[in-house]
Amino acid sequence: MGRPCAGQSLAVPLKSTKDDARQVNRGKTVVVLWSVVGAAVLTTLWTLASTANYPTDPRIKQAATRPSKEPCLSQDMRRRLAASLTRLQRDIKSQPGMSEQGGRWWRELGKVAAQLDPRLHRETLRPATLVCPEHYDGTKFIVERCTGTPPLAKLVSVVVPARGWHPSRVSQVVRGLNTGHNLTIILILSNDDPPPDTNKSVLVLRYDDTVSDGKALHEALANVNTSFVFLGDSLAYFSWQHSSLQRLLRVLDRLGGEGVAGGSYRDEQGQWRHGCLQRSLTNYHATFLSGYQHSAQECMYCDDVLGPVLTSTRLLQHVPFSHALSGPALYRDWHTRVTQAGYLTLACPDVMFFLQEEPIMDTTDWKIYATQWSLQSVHSYDDEQYSFTCSEVGIRCSDLRKKITWYLVPPCCREAIMGGITILDNFAQEKGLSYELHHGSLLGAVKLGAFLPWDFDQDIYYNCKDRRTWETLDDFLKTKNTGCHMRMSTARQLVLQCTTFFVDMVCRKPLTGHTLPLPYRNVTTWVEYGKRRVSVMANPGNAIRDQIGPENLRHAQHWRVPGRPDPGAWRPCQTPATQSCLDHHPADGSLTFSHPPVCLP
Known part of the structure; x- marks a missing residue:
């Protein structure tokens, strides 16, 4: 951009060095601003069209209360777009002598970024009305004296899931919660747990082991008559000095009264963590990372909070706990659905809860979560990796032709489909035969180095002169107990038919290796395809350009998908909340x- 501006300055009469510098800077500013505005306009039109009726601002709950059937962008993609617009905002603001028009563009970009990612909202937070405000006196935060705010007991109820807790722990938590405040406490106990040792009245609900944690919580919440609920999961002690529910209530109040607010935690071994997690669900993989990208009110915006939380009763009615789940997977599932419903979650590190032990999930816990969300792998917040088979998480590889209309093929199904190429490659090596991937399979090899996850079959060319030998593949299949068989389709086409997939085998005379320069013809071109060495057409990149046509490197759904858009777009997903939706990518x-996905900042 600097070169054209310099050229323009040479075309005008010479001025002082300062004038030249100012003109160059103005030229740079104009070019940058117009580039920014063009990118912003295109991004806005595409994004807002794609996110119609999809709630992102938690204060607009009339939209969030009805299920959205409109096409939407995934949370990850919205956040990436918002981050790009924020960077452009910074570029505009950094330009010297920004004009009034540039300031308007800067503000508009901020509004668009906030629509994509409400954690970037620039508007002034509303004053607290439910609890007294606070101010910073230069050394610490001071809660101001005020009148007109309702008693905390009129605003907040407490639900403590305490089945199996030691009686002294239960009594200690209840006494701590009731110190100075007459809060309604709903205690969830097992049938065999003794009553808590406390002078305060507590509503005790008892359930045997056949009732899930999610169902017990749901029934307990039906007894709540306040606007907010504190969920005291995993507590070992409660201290109002360190665990200020008023502070969390103030945070939610200033955001509009909706959302989830949690705090940090300290376990009995003294370890402290802020408990704020970021989460990504895509391509049958979940990643949980400890940390934050944005903050407000000295709190971290999170996708998930590991410790106890304060939330609104209305949110819990809109996003109830799953009746089918128990244990820590119940809370990971709930937080996932809270985020997808458009609510904001924050963790305030200054509010510290006392837990018995750090919330860690093992393989069993993650398997429950993975089954709920059809995931094959999880990168946990404690940096552990977990992998699951199709059968372990209830994924079926049947009817893939229907699945690819909206969704990615699961990795385990892709691996099963790759089994066909392995069979053919083993047979070809044993018989001294040649073959080449072509069309959709070759396209996947060139673009992804793997099977296209929106395809359902494989495609190879074999040399027509070798047809009789290839027809003996059926005997090979029987000896290897593959469960597959050969099918004669046409005079030129054979089909390797298996339970969940098939390979189209079309004869070509000759294969393309003869087009290579003479010194290279004795070695077939090959690629790494799903971590296998597989033969391809002589010049695979040129072959797919001719076979597929213009924009072949942009993705397009299978030609059998009805109403598929042109390359570079996906058909709108049938169920937008599903992590495997094609249009989330x-x-x-x-x-x-890739699997797991590689996400660049």
């Missing part, structure tokens, strides 16, 4: 289709 590029 870019329609160009390869990194997000």
Whole structure:
């Protein structure tokens, strides 16, 4: 951009060095601003069209209360777009002598970024009305004296899931919660647990082991008559000095009264953590990372909070706990659905809860979560990796042709489909035969180095002169107990038919190796395809350009999908909340289709 501006300055009469510098800077500013505005306009039109009726601002709950059937962008993609617009905002503001028009563009970009990612909202937070405000006196935060705010007991109830807790722990938590405040406490106990040792009245609900944690919580919440609920999961002690529910209530109040607010935690061994997690669900993989990207009110915006939380009763009615789940997977599932419903979650590190032990999930816990969300792998917040088979998490590989209309093929199903190429490659090596991937399979090899996750079959060419030998593949299949068989389709086409997939085998005379320069013809071109060495057409990149046509590197759904859009776009997903939706992924590029996905900042 500097070169054209310099050229323009040479075309005008010479001025002082300062004038030249100012003109160059103005030129740079104009070019940058117009580039920014063009990008912003295009991004806005595409994004807002794609996110119609999809709630992102937690204060607009009339939209959030009805299920959205409109196409939407995934949370990850919205956040990436918002981050890009925020960077452009910074570029505009950094330009010297920004004009009034530039300031308007800067503000508009902020509004668009906030629509995409409400954690970036620039508007002034509303004053607290439910609890007294606070101010910073230069050394610490001071809660101001005020009148007109209701007693905390009129605003907040407490639900403590305490089945199996030691009686002294239960009594200690209840006494701590009731110190100075007459809160309604609903205690969930097992049938065999003794009553808590406390002078305060506590509503005790008892359930045997056949009732899930989620169902017990749901029934307990039906007894709540306040606008907010504190969920005291995992507590070992409660201290109002360190665990200020008023502080969390003030945070939610200033955001509009909706959302989830949690705090940090300290376990009995003294370890402290802020408990704020970021989460990504994509391509049958979940990543949980400890940390934050944005903050407000000295609190971290999170996708998940590991410790106890304060939330609104209305949110719990809109996003109830799953009746089928128990243990820590119940809370990971709930937080996932809270985020997808458009609510904000914050963790305030100054509010410290006392837990018995750090909340850690093992393989069993993650398997429950993975089954709930059809995931095959999880990168946990404690940096552990977990992998699950199709059968372990209830994924079936049947009817893939229907699945690819909206969704990615699961990795385990892709691996099963790759079994066909392995069979053919083993047979070809044993018989001294040649073959080449072509069309959809070759396209996947070139673009992704793997099977296209929106395809359902494989495609190879074999040399027509070798047809009789290839027809003996059926005997090979029987000896290897593959469960597959050969099918004669046409005079030129054979089909390797298996339970969940098939391979189309079309004869070509000759294969393309003869087009290579003479010194290279004795070695077939091959690629790494799903971590296998597989033969391809002589010049695979040129072959797919001719076979597929213009924009072949942009992604397009299978030609059998009805109403498929042109390359570079996906058909709107049938169920937008599903992590495997094709339209949650870019329609160009390869990194997000790796497994686990590679996400660049």
